[in-house]
Amino acid sequence: GDSVTQMEGPVTLSEEAFLTINCTYTATGYPSLFWYVQYPGEGLQLLLKATKADDKGSNKGFEATYRKETTSFHLEKGSVQVSDSAVYFCALSDKETSGSRLTFGEGTQLTVNP
Amino acid sequence: EPEVTQTPSHQVTQMGQEVILRCVPISNHLYFYWYRQILGQKVEFLVSFYNNEISEKSEIFDDQFSVERPDGSNFTLKIRSTKLEDSAMYFCASTEAGLAGVSYNEQFFGPGTRLTVL
Numbered sequence: 001g002d003s004v005t006q007m008e009g010p011v012t013l014s015e016e017a018f019l020t021i022n023c024t025y026t027a028t029g030y031p032s033l034f035w036y037v038q039y040p041g042e043g044l045q046l047l048l049k050a051t052k053a054d055d056k057g058s059n060k061g062f063e064a065t066y067r068k069e070t071t072s073f074h075l076e077k078g079s080v081q082v083s084d085s086a087v088y089f090c091a092l093s094d095k096e097t098s099g100s101r102l103t104f105g106e107g108t109q110l111t112v113n114p
Numbered sequence: 115e116p117e118v119t120q121t122p123s124h125q126v127t128q129m130g131q132e133v134i135l136r137c138v139p140i141s142n143h144l145y146f147y148w149y150r151q152i153l154g155q156k157v158e159f160l161v162s163f164y165n166n167e168i169s170e171k172s173e174i175f176d177d178q179f180s181v182e183r184p185d186g187s188n189f190t191l192k193i194r195s196t197k198l199e200d201s202a203m204y205f206c207a208s209t210e211a212g213l214a215g216v217s218y219n220e221q222f223f224g225p226g227t228r229l230t231v232l
Contacts, residue, residue, distance in 0.1 A: 034220075036223075041225075042225055043118070043205060043223040043224050043225040043226055044157070044205065044207075044223040045223070046220055046221075046222075049220065089157060091157075100162075100170070101147070101159040101162060102147075102149075102157075102159060102207075102221060103159070104156050104157040104158075105156065106155075106156050107156070107157070
């Protein structure tokens with residue numbers, strides 16, 4: 001079945017450091033890929049998405065590129081801020097139509113220190 | 115901005131009791147979902163619901179679980195006889211229905227209900 005694997009965490013960085021959180025997936029067909037973020041005490045919020053190979057999703061300075069050849073969707077940000085401290089989840093959906101389940105990775109806790 | 119809401123934020127119950135978790139999806143959305151996250155583990159899909167019936171369910175969603183859309187706004191998850199291992203954060207989500215050839219598969223999540231079974 002479908003699966004998502006994220007880099008082991010937690011990750012602790014200083015403000016303005018470069019961030020990479022690795023994500024690889026296994027799926028049949030051509031999934032859509034997502035990064036969700038969960039701030040303390042809140043629900044999951046969509047951060048960015050990509051629906052086909054070579055698409056780049058971007059939002060709030062975060063980027064991720066859908067790499068079909070390496071089945072990866074790594075999250076990057078050039079300069080993190082304290083406010084980026086949260087848990088980040090990589091996820092996939094194996095259909096492009098509504099109604100299909102999301103399969104999540106383990107989540108990566110990011111802490112950014114001033 | 116429209117959002118998914120869930121009540122209660124925290125539910126404590128005794129093992130064997132029935133609980134109902136409530137969700138109000140975004141008003142023009144037609145697909146609804148429940149997920150759960152056991153502390154320290156992955157977010158896991160439970161069930162999806164469309165047009166007043168279950169469209170997909172996971173192996174976790176056994177006969178102890180049921181979902182219902184009792185009126186035009188609420189979407190509920192019922193656990194008939196709670197077990198200790200049902201303790202988790204339960205998330206509701208909703209999404210728009212897609213038009214042919216257009217992807218609307220972004221799921222909008224509520225803040226979750228923390229269920230504690232004693």
